[in-house]
Amino acid sequence: MTQVLKPLRTAVLLAVSAVVCSASMAAVAADAGSVNVIVAYKAGAAAKLRSGLAGLGGKLRADLADDNAIAVTVPRAKLAKLRALAGVDYVEEDVIHTLQGQRSTSIKSRKAALAAASTQTLPYGITAVQADQVAGTPAWTPKVCIVDSGIDGTHEDLAGNKLAGQNFSGSGSWNTDENAHGTHVAGTVAALDNDVGVVGVNGRKQVSLYIAKVFDASGSASASTITKAINACGRAKANIVSMSLGSASPSRTEKRAIDRLTQKGILFIAAAGNAGTTAVSYPAGFDNVMSVAAVDENKAWASFSQYNATVEIAAPGVAVVSTVPPNVLTMSVLKVGGVAVPSLSMEGSPVTGATGALADFGFGDTPAAGSMTGKVCLISRGNISFADKVVNCQTSGGVGAVIYNNTAGELAGTMGDVVTTIPSVGITQADGAALMGQLGQSTYVAIEPDPAKYAAFNGTSMATPHASGVAALVWSYFPSCSAQQIRSTLVKSALDIGDPGRDDKTGAGLVQAKAAIDRINTLGCAN
Template sequence: MTKGFKPLRTAVVLAVSAVVCGASMAAVKTDTSSVRVIVAYKAGAAAKVSKAVAALGGKVGADLADDNAIAVTLPKAKLAKLKAQAGIDYVEDDVIQTIQGKRSVSTKARKAMAAAAVTETVPYGITLVQADQVAGTPKWTPKVCIIDSGIDATHEDLAGNTLAGQNFSGSGSWNTDENAHGSHVAGTIAARDNDVGVVGVNANKQVSLYIAKVFDATGSASASVVTKAINACGRAKANIVSMSLGSSSNSRTEQRAIDRLSKKGILFIAAAGNAGTTAVSYPAGLASVMSVAAVDEAKAWADFSQYNADVEIAAPGVAVVSTVPPNVLTMGVLSVGGVSYTVQSMENSPVKSVTAPLADFGFGDAPAAGSMTGKVCLISRGNISFADKVVNCQTSGGVGAVIYNNTTGELLGTMGETVTTIPSVGATQADGATLLTQVGQSAHVGIEPDPALYASFNGTSMATPHVSGVAGLVWSYFPSCTGQQIRTSLVNSALDIGDAGRDDKTGAGLVQAKAAIDRINSLGCGN
């Protein structure tokens, strides 16, 4: 197989979940009596199909006229009749796509974030991709379109970039970010060299940014919404489209848009996915898209990164520090007897704080009515799920929960889909032992908004903007190159870090900015 190219694929539904690395399908509420589909119509049949949809009780959710399609919600019982209507090309599920990144809270990550809060730092990924080795004056400014959750345009490290955008999410505006993921991605591409925070791959405004916002706080969006954003990128004359998102299922309509715009010269780059399996994520699995895998600071493949024949290139995606809006992410807090402890918020725990006496609730494996009334439950990990422990505390009258680890390391837990009303946090095993000696003392525990401007994330979401940023940086020196030639040059100049030659985990290897520029200077575009 020629480097930089992938065989065409038909739409495949893979037996893996689209819930990856913290993004939950539960975030998108569905009505089981109705279905949301994309209806593609034949040329000249738009009005006829729209009329048929209305007659069947359907409602049009998105007009995808660029690709002869509409997104429709209609009663499930009417789906077969819809498919039989004249003028219809095909009907497909309006699949859900999710962000491919999640916050990292390791000790090392916290140190890196703390450093960024005090003085400008260079994230390890910038060095690994050689962005800090590129010198000279670019000849033009490519435009990178980021399809994500928006951007905090007022952020100290993002303000000053050339920005424009459009909002498709129904939440805020394109220059706000209720999820933090989009701002994190944007920072990796273009955080400014301005003596604060971090620097991005294009720290000196070598690219401009177009923000196509598709995600709200949930981090989930339908393929029809993403398709509208893709076409907006095309109308904005973007040169590169960066997509830190994915689904286990392909959308034919989204593929139509990508293939059409790719032929017009746009370079598409997307996350390979975070399931840690051989499953293919879309749109990364499309031939018109560069699929990006994640590696860590030691250039080792990240075990959450999906690996398959479509993976084309790799970039840093573990403990990547970048820009986030203040007070969008949350943090766990705990103090007992006036002493503060470092704790991690339980995922999906309610954002609230309480102050109450600390009480030993053992393993929390059985509720005892009234035993924890008005108290903060101190609970050991083990025997049952975190959610069940918190529910048992709550049922016993507890107002907050602290679960401590039964092994070394941070305790990162989740409530999953269980709804709880009390705040819950995770503590280390060592702190748990200390807390047991403080039972009866006043404890303040909670999940609170995090005012930090920088955060560490894991995911192929984080690897993708490294490649998008490098593509823009390299292209800024060679305006005569095409998008496909830039793609090929990046693949051919990548640092081989996995098995010799191309491999499924890291593709051609680690993307390299200076090596790509040197190669083009020596051999020309696309060689």
């Protein structure tokens, strides 16, 4: 199985994609000669700045009046003149943020998701953070604002929640999700305890959700878009802002909004990032944001999780099963002689299917025009790239490609930047050996829309809603506590799982709902 927003590149459970875009992506050029920037202006200078911008051939993209700024596209050659305009405070690149979670490709994860589809299951993360140990009647209902790719508002496990939102993505509406990531995050926070699917941290409607949609299917959004969403969270009177996203570069404007709203009592929580390095991801790296690292079901640090001095706490982020919209993700299908064979999609494979006789194509390193016409190529891993193998199959007339591993384990490969027109999947070495005995059999290989309503994802994106959900759950019992007191309590009550005391990989440790509640019951909000 794979997903539209880009599947994993290996079958190793923890091998998620890098956290953030490179510095070269920080400024998204509208064309080769222009750049997108945020211009902050001094009080009272907005009108004069707009006039000067027009004179430079600039184009207004977003009004960020809450933070005395505008987002513009301007000719790169005019940046120096833009900075020199009267009333300009600063000019910064409108850096790009990306989602910090992707679908797990492992067969084990697929089985866990299928189990959720047949009966209600309790994801391991809910017990790991002690949400299942919290009983009693909450005193109030905090509002969690999820800045993400939207939500499937009709989902069977989410529709019973109190939902509202606003769309900043230009794709669909706030209660649709063309990416699946936002719905997955929302499910971890608030999937209902309703006899179907999964259970969220707040499964008994202890929170209300406000959805600030900033991502479309591509999974990237600018700092100006995210800043607008953050301010919408503030206007919606959110108590917690959950951000499963990150950028390699900080945005001063984004920080300005976060700092201002923190002073108004909002708690910000964000993903530490998935690069598996000491690099700092933003907004998680800002002082007024809780940075959340990821751990697995054994409470071990996930190797993809970024580690540094800004990491504050940890939460489950590996093979997390939660809600997704049906037919947004995709899945691989392989049937040989009418019998299904487990497979994984090649990243970048087109959504299409084909039927043909199964044929041995060796290592796929020797194309021959017409040699595979109308056939499905069975190819061994090795010698050349996956993309080259598929291209050679296609060039030889093949209608589909099945690549089998040359070592034990599942095979999840990638086409990289190569565009192919035939479906391609990966299978195990053992299944490849078995299929060598079935050459000539009618074979169907395809990448198809996945009708599943549940899926397993990896990433600090998945850890973030666990922490956000716990913060909301704890706060729901203590309305008199402030956001900073809740934040402090979560840190002080965390389960130490890394090196003794605070460490850069897991911060204070694994977030714990019952322990936090017990601490406040014993010591009060200012504990």
